[in-house]
Amino acid sequence: MQAVASQTLLRTGHATEPVRPYDPAYDPLVSPNPGQGRDYAPTYWIGTAGAPPEDDGPITHDVDVDVALIGSGFTGLCTAIHLARDHGIKATVLEANRVSWGCSTRNGGQAQCASGRLKRSQWIERWGRDTALRLHEEVCAGMQTFKELIADIPCDPQPGGHLYIAHRAKAMPALEKEARLLREVFKYDARILDADTVRREYVDDREAAGAMHEPEGIGIHAGKLAFGYLRKARALGATVHPSSPVLGWETRGGVHYLRTPGGVVRARAVGVCTGGYTSQGLHPQLRNRLLPILSNSIVTRPLTPQEIEACNFRTHQVITDTRVLRHYYRLMPDGRVQIGSRSAITGRDAPQEKYRAFLERDLARKFPALAGIRIDYSWWGWVDVSHDMMPRIHQPQPAESIYYALGYGGNGVMYSAQAGKRLAQWIAGRGRELDLPIFTSKLPFPNVRELVESQAFAPFRRLGQRVLYRWYHLQDEVL
Numbered sequence: 001m002q003a004v005a006s007q008t009l010l011r012t013g014h015a016t017e018p019v020r021p022y023d024p025a026y027d028p029l030v031s032p033n034p035g036q037g038r039d040y041a042p043t044y045w046i047g048t049a050g051a052p053p054e055d056d057g058p059i060t061h062d063v064d065v066d067v068a069l070i071g072s073g074f075t076g077l078c079t080a081i082h083l084a085r086d087h088g089i090k091a092t093v094l095e096a097n098r099v100s101w102g103c104s105t106r107n108g109g110q111a112q113c114a115s116g117r118l119k120r121s122q123w124i125e126r127w128g129r130d131t132a133l134r135l136h137e138e139v140c141a142g143m144q145t146f147k148e149l150i151a152d153i154p155c156d157p158q159p160g161g162h163l164y165i166a167h168r169a170k171a172m173p174a175l176e177k178e179a180r181l182l183r184e185v186f187k188y189d190a191r192i193l194d195a196d197t198v199r200r201e202y203v204d205d206r207e208a209a210g211a212m213h214e215p216e217g218i219g220i221h222a223g224k225l226a227f228g229y230l231r232k233a234r235a236l237g238a239t240v241h242p243s244s245p246v247l248g249w250e251t252r253g254g255v256h257y258l259r260t261p262g263g264v265v266r267a268r269a270v271g272v273c274t275g276g277y278t279s280q281g282l283h284p285q286l287r288n289r290l291l292p293i294l295s296n297s298i299v300t301r302p303l304t305p306q307e308i309e310a311c312n313f314r315t316h317q318v319i320t321d322t323r324v325l326r327h328y329y330r331l332m333p334d335g336r337v338q339i340g341s342r343s344a345i346t347g348r349d350a351p352q353e354k355y356r357a358f359l360e361r362d363l364a365r366k367f368p369a370l371a372g373i374r375i376d377y378s379w380w381g382w383v384d385v386s387h388d389m390m391p392r393i394h395q396p397q398p399a400e401s402i403y404y405a406l407g408y409g410g411n412g413v414m415y416s417a418q419a420g421k422r423l424a425q426w427i428a429g430r431g432r433e434l435d436l437p438i439f440t441s442k443l444p445f446p447n448v449r450e451l452v453e454s455q456a457f458a459p460f461r462r463l464g465q466r467v468l469y470r471w472y473h474l475q476d477e478v479l
């Protein structure tokens with residue numbers, strides 16, 4: 001791709017300051033856009049990452065660019081890095097708020113060898129064994145891409161694998177079956193641990209009825225990683241513009257006109273990297289293709305040596321449990337515990353104290369010694385779940401130079417690095433080489449198509465989500 005015109009760069013020398021406070025009730029299914037110039041959510045990551053690095057300031061006039069990327073989370077920044085490094089294309093990244101304001105500075109920092117919400121056995125059911133094996137190769141390649149990208153970013157990596165804890169005895173047979181499949185079909189060395197071993201050698205989670213340990217899994221500091229990606233992308237020649245929401249999008253004569261408050265960005269190609277913060281009106285190709293779901297996270301004060309002993313935390317490895325509405329937790333390098341799980345259904349309800357209280361209750365259920373411990377950080381964010389639980393890195397219309405990488409379903413810390421590589425490949429004109437279903441098909445609509453196309457769809461989806469959450473709760477705790 002040839003340069004269209006060079007853009008005058010606005011080097012600010014420092015990070016762009018927020019012009020509006022954080023909005024705790026933001027809801028992508030309700031708000032027409034994610035805001036402009038909003039401050040970060042008050043997360044542990046932002047509280048401990050240090051000052052955000054220099055960016056390129058907001059868009060202040062009309063510009064012509066080759067490639068515009070919308071969204072500056074891990075996906076947008078990794079795509080910019082790969083576009084520059086692998087294809088010589090210097091992208092222009094547009095961000096509505098502060099850099100990496102969305103999921104990428106709100107997650108649990110768990111980099112797992114996964115993408116989407118389906119298990120390997122479900123890949124086989126859906127696509128057959130050969131495709132499942134190739135998908136596994138892609139995800140493992142993603143883990144390598146991720147390791148290589150973070151190698152020179154000081155983001156406190158905690159390697160050692162992923163511990164997948166059976167939250168009750170009933171969950172063990174399915175876990176054993178999955179581990180056998182991982183070993184025998186995928187040649188991936190997943191081991192089953194009994195409850196005593198988990199409690200003695202890893203962590204005394206009082207719910208643990210056993211666990212599956214998989215060799216790949218790294219805990220990272222999400223804020224430091226986001227800032228590292230930002231530095232890397234800019235060092236390679238990409239520009240990153242916070243406080244520049246795309247508020248309108250027209251395409252004429254093969255050129256995309258992206259309207260931001262400071263000017264129109266005319267781009268030959270657009271990559272959409274907006275994750276769970278994708279507004280319904282951003283582009284017709286994306287309307288109703290994602291179900292944004294809230295996830296909550298809390299971080300305790302640093303544990304005393306006695307508390308660490310009482311919980312027998314012998315690892316910093318990333319941990320999840322087998323609930324459908326799963327918990328993700330770990331002991332942080334500074335001795336705090338982070339734990340997260342599902343939250344409210346709507347943005348309006350998210351700030352309610354009861355959601356934080358649920359997490360504190362769940363923490364105490366796993367670790368009675370931590371009942372009532374002071375919570376230093378509490379936040380929530382929108383996870384991008386696709387309607388078939390798998391991501392897509394795709395060009396939805398062959399005639400239009402629009403591409404997206406979306407729908408990781410809460411497994412995007414690692415996979416966004418690989419998705420960025422694949423999205424860059426698509427944008428550089430080499431997408432046809434990609435032949436897995438996550439590259440060759442669109443983000444699907446849910447089954448009830450008529451509802452999808454009606455304006456009333458979002459509330460209906462949320463109604464369905466409420467029913468599903470009740471069902472999952474019964475499955476997880478009662479049945």
Ligand SMILES: Cc1cc2nc3c(=O)[nH]c(=O)nc-3n(C[C@H](O)[C@H](O)[C@H](O)COP(=O)(O)OP(=O)(O)OC[C@H]3O[C@@H](n4cnc5c(N)ncnc54)[C@H](O)[C@@H]3O)c2cc1C
Pocket residue numbers: 033034070071072073074075076094095096097099100101102103104105106107108109110111112244245246247273274275276277278279282295296297328340380381382383408409410411412413414415416
């Ligand atoms: C609470 C929580 C916990 C999670 N935990 C984990 C975990 O432990 N492990 C894991 O693998 N994954 C986890 N995830 C998911 C993971 O954080 C993401 O998949 C990953 O960070 C990739 O995000 P992204 O870059 O695709 O999107 P985001 O980081 O959400 O970035 C999208 C950006 O797009 C911007 N944007 C939206 N619309 C516009 C517009 N019109 N114009 C300009 N900019 C726009 C937004 O402001 C936002 O900053 C979690 C997510 C949440 C919310």
